[in-house]
Amino acid sequence: MSSASETGKARRGRKKPARPCFRQTKAWRDFSLKDLEKITEEEAKDIFRKLRWPDTNGEPVCPWCGSHEHWWLENQQRWKCRAPKCRKLFSLTSNTMFANKKKSFKDLIVAGRAFAIGAKGKNGIDMSAELGCEYKTAFALQHKFREGLLNSQMETRLEGEVEVDGAWFGGYIKPENKKINRVDRRLKENQNGKRRVVVGARERKGKRRTIVGVFDGEDQATAWLSERIDTMSQIYADEAPAWLDLHATHKTERVNHSEEYARGERNEINTNQMESFFSRLRRFEIGTHHNISGPYLLRYAADAAWRETNNEMTLKSQTMAILQAAIQSPPSRSFSGYWQRGSANHEDVLFEDVFAGFI
Ligand SMILES: [Zn+2]
Incomplete structure (x- = not known):
């Protein structure tokens, strides 16, 4: 039998009282x-x-040529650019979504x-x-x-200690009623091709920024990650074979999740903060939107990443x-x-x- 110090109960007992959530x-x-x-x-x-125009404290800037000179046309409720080569009309929302x-x-x-x-x-x-x-x-x-x-x-380009991870979304196939008709849904030939992987990276300190991309496989994400993470950064990732490529461009440490969740002298080699991000994205899926796969997946992931980064605003x-x-x-x-x-x-x-x- 394991000693008390090794049990979950003892670990929980040592924990400091949780800081209240900012919200x-x-x-x-x-x-x-x-x-x-x-x-x-x-x-x-x-x-x-x-x-829209923070640099001029709200004074209009022509969205077509960048000029600061304009007339206000009262009857049209729009501005007219004064730049001789432009002279275009614009409103507060012109050329925006x-x-x-x-x-x-x-x-x-x-x-x-x-x-x-x-x-x-x-x-x-x-x-x-x-x-x-x-x-x-x-x-x-x-x-x-x-x-x-x-x-x-x-x-956004991440710096410092950065965690990298991926998680699969979408492509759910309802199992057949009778067991005899069911197929092994883990096999590629039995999937519907809609399953995509969200790959994310997150800074551990500072602004703790999170970035996301959507790919058909983790191995397709490594070039994107290399571009978006500063070359001086320290990367932490799990044992997925795709992350092997990161060793070529960045100082990278990996943890094998089938054996342990953290390793290193201070257990610093882990992807716990990325797990926290994916748990938020899963809650998006299960608790709020019910279906975040398909063409909107990247937008939902960016939404979750933004909330993860800015949760103390x-x-x-x-x-x-x-x-x-x-x-x-x-x-x-x-x-x-x-x-x-x-x-x-x-x-x-x-x-x-x-x-x-x-x-
Ligand atoms: Zn203009």
């Missing part, structure tokens, strides 16, 4: 419904001006706040109830937010960051061939701005 603290709650109600449409517009929006700016703030609150994502039905809009409008708006968050992560800051990522994003574009390397191009049609008409 349980007063600091997080800085944007109540009462605060939200007080915002007028004019104030909401000003908020969006500052989010909210171009041609129908919702008010205030509604977008309400939606951004609702979206920020869900720790395991925000369900489209819940949001449609909160906004008093159709489900498809809420669904479209959420995917705009997710795309904004994905855009905001595009240039206040509610107001989170709301504003979500809205800023969206208003600074161009109209929806295709990500296939960029982050979804190795995948078929079935996203092409989807990423045409199919949501434009709803919001």
Whole structure:
């Protein structure tokens, strides 16, 4: 029989009392419904001006040529660029994913706040109830937010100690009723080809940023990881054969999960923080959205990665960051061939701005 010091009970006994989750603290709650109600449409517009043009404190910058000179056309409620070669008209949402929006700016703030609150994502039905809009409008708006968050992560390059891991999503095949008709669903020939792997990397210290990509196999992710992680970084990964390639470009330590979850003098060789990210993404799948596979998987993963990185921001800051990522994003574009390397191009049609008409 093992001694008490080796049992789980003894380990739990030694643990310090857990620090309260940031969301349980007063600091997080800085944007109540009462605060939200007080915002007028004019104030909401000003908020969006500052989010879109932070460098000029909300003064318009022509989205077509970058000029700061403009006229305000009162009758058209738009600006006209003064640059002689441009002279184009633009509004606060021109050339952004909210171009041609129908919702008010205030509604977008309400939606951004609702979206920020869900720790395991925000369900489209819940949001449609909160906004008093159709489900498809809420669904479209959420995917705009997710795309904004994905855009905001595009240039991120991780530094320091970085954990790497992958997890499979989608491609569920319902087992046949009778055992005799069932097949081994682990075998490739019995799968439906919809199963994709989300590969993520996460910094252990500092901003603890998380990045994600979607691939057909972990082995297809290594070039992407090498580009996105600083060459001076220390990588921690599990025993999956795909990560062997990382040794060529980075100092890499691996832990064999079939034997142990952590090794090293201080148990520092582990992927516990990536496990925490994937547990959030699983909760997205099981607890909130029920199906995150298929063409939207990358967006859901980027959403979860953003929440993992920014889980200690206040509610107001989170709301504003979500809205800023969206208003600074161009109209929806295709990500296939960029982050979804190795995948078929079935996203092409989807990423045409199919949501434009709803919001
Ligand atoms: Zn211009």
